[in-house]
Amino acid sequence: MLSSEEQARLRLEIFAELELFIDARGGFASRDELTAFTLRGGLRIPLIDRNKGIRNPAEFDATLAIVSAGDKGRYNVYDDAIDRSSGLLYYSWAQGPLNAGDNRKLHVAFEQQVPIILFEKPLPNLYVPVFPVRVIDVLPERRQFVIDIDESGVRATTATTLDKRYVERLVKQRVHQPVFRARVLSAYNKRCAVCTLKYAELLDAAHIIADTDERGLPVVTNGMAMCKIHHAAYDQNFLGVSPDYVVHINERLLADRDGPMLQYGLQAMNGKPLELPARRDDRPDRDFLAERFATFTS
Numbered sequence: 055m056l057s058s059e060e061q062a063r064l065r066l067e068i069f070a071e072l073e074l075f076i077d078a079r080g081g082f083a084s085r086d087e088l089t090a091f092t093l094r095g096g097l098r099i100p101l102i103d104r105n106k107g108i109r110n111p112a113e114f115d116a117t118l119a120i121v122s123a124g125d126k127g128r129y130n131v132y133d134d135a136i137d138r139s140s141g142l143l144y145y146s147w148a149q150g151p152l153n154a155g156d157n158r159k160l161h162v163a164f165e166q167q168v169p170i171i172l173f174e175k176p177l178p179n180l181y182v183p184v185f186p187v188r189v190i191d192v193l194p195e196r197r198q199f200v201i202d203i204d205e206s207g208v209r210a211t212t213a214t215t216l217d218k219r220y221v222e223r224l225v226k227q228r229v230h231q232p233v234f235r236a237r238v239l240s241a242y243n244k245r246c247a248v249c250t251l252k253y254a255e256l257l258d259a260a261h262i263i264a265d266t267d268e269r270g271l272p273v274v275t276n277g278m279a280m281c282k283i284h285h286a287a288y289d290q291n292f293l294g295v296s297p298d299y300v301v302h303i304n305e306r307l308l309a310d311r312d313g314p315m316l317q318y319g320l321q322a323m324n325g326k327p328l329e330l331p332a333r334r335d336d337r338p339d340r341d342f343l344a345e346r347f348a349t350f351t352s
């Protein structure tokens with residue numbers, strides 16, 4: 055058995071390597087990738103359990119990761135179970151008593167305030183990690199653990215109320231944006247919809263209707279996977295996408311002369327059909343595109 059210092063060190067090592075591991079994959083991973091997770095030193099630590107929501111590796115006294123029960127269907131707007139007014143996740147116990155089986159190590163994570171990983175699972179076989187998070191309460195009468203997605207540690211118990219705007223921003227940044235990105239990049243098979251660049255680290259999920267607009271929901275049909283340059287060009291209206299899924303380049307840019315980025319990266323994209331997701335239902339909403347395209351042509 056590892057000492058508590060060794061366990062803490064190993065946990066931090068896992069967190070640090072998970073960050074790189076996830077970034078390299080565009081912000082999400084599959085079940086097989088997570089069960090094969092191996093530290094650079096060679097130690098294999100599966101991050102999820104194939105059959106259970108709670109991952110309790112033998113190396114640790116406390117739970118390492120949990121999977122949120124989400125997965126409520128492909129087109130549900132918010133398929134996480136996080137309470138948006140508080141930023142808390144009410145996580146149901148596994149079967150059996152609190153101090154036995156899989157529940158026991160999650161209870162230890164609460165008692166010792168050990169940071170854990172929360173995996174959001176917006177689609178089958180698509181896992182988006184949110185970490186570190188903490189178990190801040192146990193509700194025996196509801197048979198639930200309370201998970202706080204705020205890593206600042208300012209909330210000591212469930213009774214602590216945080217500023218409403220702070221919580222909104224927190225849930226958006228730590229959960230909704232990463233989940234949106236994962237869903238969009240997954241729908242586009244991790245390729246830019248304009249130029250087909252396939253490096254996940256260089257891809258974004260671009261909103262068609264901005265997320266500052268109340269209709270700019272984080273759904274796949276309001277997004278397109280784009281590389282950094284095409285995303286920025288789209289946001290600046292140097293690049294437009296018409297409702298018939300064709301890429302357009304701003305006339306001033308077309309008339310200009312500059313280096314290869316302008317010529318091959320932008321001008322050559324003019325008139326190119328958009329690379330669409332394989333699933334018809336994942337394709338961009340034509341009404342959203344039309345509304346947005348009007349700002350490009352105006």
Ligand SMILES: [Zn+2]
Nearest residue numbers: 246249281284
């Ligand atoms: Zn691109």
